[in-house]
Amino acid sequence: MRDAGFNIIAAVEYNPQIAKTYMHNHPETKMFVDDIRNITTDEIEKIFMSQKVQCDIIFGGPPCQGFSMAGKRIRAKKSFLKDERNYLFKEYIRMVEKLRPKIFIIENVPGILNYNNGEVKQEIFETFRDLGYVLDAQLLCAADYGVPQLRKRAIFIGNRIGINPKILFPMKTNSLNNYVTVRDAISDLPPLDSGTGQVQTNYIKNFILTSYQQRMVSKSGIVFNHLSSKHKPETLKLLSMIKQGETMKDLPEKLRTKSVHSGAYGRMVYDEPAYTLTTRLNTPSVGRITHPVQDRTITPREAARIQSFPDDYLFIGDITSIGMQIGNAVPPLLAEKIGRNILNIL
Template identity: 30%
Template sequence: MRIIDLFSGAGGLTFGFYYRIKQNKFVRNRKNSFVFANELDPFAAEAFKANFPDIRMINEDIKQLDKDTIEQMIGEEPVDLIIGGPPCQSFSTVGQRVFDEKATLYEEYLRILSIAKPKIFLFENVKGMLSMRETFYKKDKDGNIVYEVKKNKETGSERKYPVVEGYGRKIIDIIKEKFAFITDDLGYNISCEVLNTVDYGVPENRERVFVVGIRKDLDMEWKYPTAIKADKLSVKDAISDLPVVLENQNITNYTSQPQNEYQRLMRGHNNVLTEHYCGVYGGKIRTVIQNVKQGEGKEDFNKLVENGVVDKKYRLTSGYKNTYGRLIEDIPAPTITNNMTAPSGLRCIHYSQNRALTPREGARIQSFPDWFEFRGGVGSVTTQIGNAVPPLMALKLAKQIEKLLKG
C-alpha cells in the first residue's frame, strides 16, 4: 500500500502499517510504503523521524501543504490509503470542550482526500466526537468571543467559558456527509464504529471512533476487525517486569526477565530502558498515595480525613472523582492520558508502588515497544503517548485493510 499519514503524532497509528508481528516480534512490513507524513508539533515530529527515519516527515501546519506540493510528492503512482486523526482536545469530554479551529481540522483531511483520491481512508478520533455539535458563540461588537466566569461545583475552581448562543448539527454527521460527497466525481462509502482497544490485545480500556471510507467506484465492503476472544490483558501483565522506581530516580536497566508473551513482545532485543523515571512529591501527595488502595481515589481518601484516620489538613479540594486513583493490578488500565505521571491525574497511581506511572509504563500500556523513542520534556513525551492510537490496535486495522485491498 502507498500511504499518506496525516496528524501523525509520534506514530502510533503509523506503527501498525510500518510493522507486522512475526514469531512474537515486530518486523518491517515491506508491503507498505509512505508517501509522506505530516505533524505540526515539533517534538512529536522529531520522535516520528527517530522511529521511522525512511518516511518523509513534513513538520508544518497542514494548511501550508498546498496542492502542487502534495501532487509532486505523490508522483505518478496512485495512493491507496490516507490515515490519521485531527487533534482530539476539542471533542474530549474530559475538561472544557470548545468548538475551536481544531474542531474543524477535518476540513484539511477532506482537502487532502480531494487531492490524493485514495482508495480508502482511515480517520480516528475520541468518542466525544460523536456528541460534539457545531457551536455558535456570542460575540461583541468587535467580533471577539464573549466569556463568562463559572465555578466548578466539584473542584471549586473558577474558569472562563465562552458564552454559547446556539448549536448546530453534530460534527460526525457533517463529516459523514462531506466525506461521502466530496465532489460530483469523488465520494466515499462511510463506515463509523466505536472500538475499544482492550478487545484487540491492548491492556487498556480506550474507546475510539474509527471512520473508514471506501471510494465509491470500488467494489469493496469494509468490515471492522473481529474482537479477540482471549482473556483481556491486565496492567500487571503489561508492566510487572519493569524495575521498581523510587522518587527522584531514573532507571535505565532491566532487573528481571519478561514474564509473559506481551512483555517479550514489548522488549524485543532492547537493552537500555528509557523514560522510566519518577519526580519528587510533596508531603501532601505522599500522604494521599500512601493511603489510597487499589481501585480507590479522591473520595475514598477524603473519607479517611472525615473519619479522623488522616489529618484534615490533607483533605483534597481539587480534582474529579476518579483523580488520585490507584490502578487495579488484575484488570486492564483505564484510558492512559497525558497526565499519567501526575498522581492527581485520572487513575494513574501504580498498583503496588507509591508513585504515578512512568512514561515508559504508560507507553507499555499503550502497547508501544520499549525501543520506541519519544522526544522533548516529560509533558511532550506524555502527550505523544497519551494522544496516540495504540500500535497493537493499529496493527489489527492495517491487517484488515490489507485483506480488503487484496480481495
C-alpha cells in the first residue's frame, strides 16, 4: 500500500520477530508490538494528531481461527462474531468503529465468502452496515494482477463516503494468455545447490531481465535471503526423479511417501504461475515448492519474488518465521493495485 501512495502511519504485529522485519523495511511507520486487545484507539489517534493527519483507510487480514472447526460451529448454530476464537476479527471491527476511516479493506481466506451457506459473509456485511459503511466482497486471484501465483483471496472493501463499493476493486490487468510465470519471476536469480546460498549475494552479470524482474531487482545490486535449505540425500533423489508439473503421485509406488498434501513433492512449472505458496517453504512434502529445474525447494527470496516482494525487502528471522512472513502475506503488487485504484477514485 505504501507503493500505491499511502502514508502508513501505524501497524500492529504480535510476533516480535515478524515485527522486526516490518520495522526494518518500514522505518517511517509506528509499530505496536503487542496483542491488539491491549492497544487503545486513543493511542493510535494521538499518532495521527501528532502528524496532523486523519485516518483515511484501515487494512488488514484478521485470522478467523473458528474456521478450523467450522463444521462444529455450524452444527451449533453459533454466530461467527460470537465465536471467541474469532476475537481478532472483532478487534478489527473495533478499530474501524472507533477510528472511522473513510475506507477499510479486509483480506481473508476464500472460504469466508461461502461458509455456512454465506451466513458468515452476511453477518460481516450487516455488522459494518450498522456502523454506517457500505461494502462489497470479491474473490481476487493474484495472477490476474501481475503476480506470478494463482493465489486466491477474499477481499472486503467498505466505505462511508457514498461510493459504490464495487468500483473500489481494481480491474484485472492479466489473463491466462499473459500471466506472469515462475520463469519471469525467478530465472535471473543465481542457481544454487541444496544447502548453499548467502544472506546477501550478487546478481548474475549481463542477464537479460524480464519486465517483472526489472521491477523486482534492487538498485544496490544485492539480493537478500537467497539461501537454499539442506535436504537429505534420499529427499534429493526423489526430487531428481520428479519432472515439472509432477508430484509424488507420479513416482513409482514403492518410492511414494505418506503425505496428506495432494501436491506433495510437486515441482513448479517454469512457464506457468506458481500455485499458492504456504508458510513452509523448505518442506517438499507440503506442496508444489520444488524449483522448476534445480533439485531443491525454493529459497525465501524465490518465494518472495513469487509473492511480488522486491529484492531489497529484507526478511529477518529463522526459516520458520520467514516462511510465515512470506507465505501469509498479501502479495504487495496486488495490494498496490487495490490501493492505486482507490486513490484514483478518491
